[in-house]
Amino acid sequence: MVYNLKPNLTFWPIQTPGCRKSRLPLKVVGMASKGSIQAEHGVLNLGEVLVGDCRSFEVPLINNGSCSVSFCLAVQQSLLDPGLPENSQKKDPVALELDSERGTIPARSRLLIRSTVRPARRTRYCWDLTYQTLSSAGSVLDAPQALCQVQDVRCSVEGLSKLQIWSLFSLGHLNAHLQRDPAPPELTYRVPTRHSLRRCPSIFTSAMLDFNFSAAPLGSDPSNVLLMFENTGSIPVSGQYL
Incomplete structure (x- = not known):
């Protein structure tokens, strides 16, 4: 939406008493836009991460608008294991940590959010990242909006x-x-x-x-590893x- 304003500027010299005031008309044109951000990649695939270990990565966020956007991030965790009871999924701590959950992206800019994954159990993880835009006072302006998904984190020894x-x-x-x-x-x-x-x-x-x-959990299936040797010389060994 475009706003057209017509203010007037009134001025007079204070050094000369009784001088007539002057008025200068101005024209101000402003454009209002609803800020939004998006992730550079809709889906981030981290691959395998050992249980008890950690892996750091960056989530690139982009602001293609013409104004700065202040935001806050939230993480929702899902365990993609049908054998796990529902109550254990709710009790598990969120294994994805964001270094900063609030920030501001200038207009037409890119911001990297550093994140760390620390899986606590042997299962497949999936995280949904959402954001909400904030006002200049820090209050929330709208409902959570989907940003990106971090998935396919397999925490198993056989992978x-x-x-x-x-x-x-x-x-x-x-x-x-x-x-x-x-x-x-x-x-x-x-x-x-x-x-x-x-x-x-x-x-x-x-x-x-x-x-x-x-290490492997007690009672797990055995793992077979094949080592192949290459003779790079010209005679058999x-x-x-x-």
């Missing part, structure tokens, strides 16, 4: 990502050991020589690295892992 498996099995250290030249105690020969009289290496070989299989 580990490749990066997490790489870290748990110390594959970076394993590759470093495999690329080194073998030490004399690690070498074996097809026939006895003066360098080695044993066909098999000693069982007292010191451990090169540890595998961390993480035989090895034994103890």
Whole structure:
């Protein structure tokens, strides 16, 4: 909506007593708009997060209007597990935390809201983010409006990502050991020589690295992990892992 105002400016010189007043007509044109904001992405997919761990991410908010918008955010949590009773879903604390629930976005600007996820149980989470616009005095102007959804957060051990498996099995250290030249105690020969009289290496070989299989709930299904080794050389290599 456009407003047209016609105020008058009256002025006179105070240094000259009895001087006639002057009037200057003005024209003021203003435009009123209802502020609103939106999320840059309607759905945010976080993937897998370990129970008891945390992950930080940012929610981009955009104001495409011609005026600044003050807002307050709210989070509604849902657990996408049909086996959970309804009362336990209400008692669970909200696992999504916002660094700032109130703020102001200038006109035609973008604001990043930093958030942190801390899942407390092994299930799938989903959060709905809503907002309400605020007046200059901080009072709420309208009803909650949908902003975006954070979903598909799977908190299970069997849904580990490749990066997490790489870290748990110390594959970076394993590759470093495999690329080194073998030490004399690690070498074996097809026939006895003066360098080695044993066909098999000693069982007292010191451990090169540890595998961390993480934790799993009692009674859960076993997990199978397949390690594939690649020979990047030009001759066949035989090895034994103890």
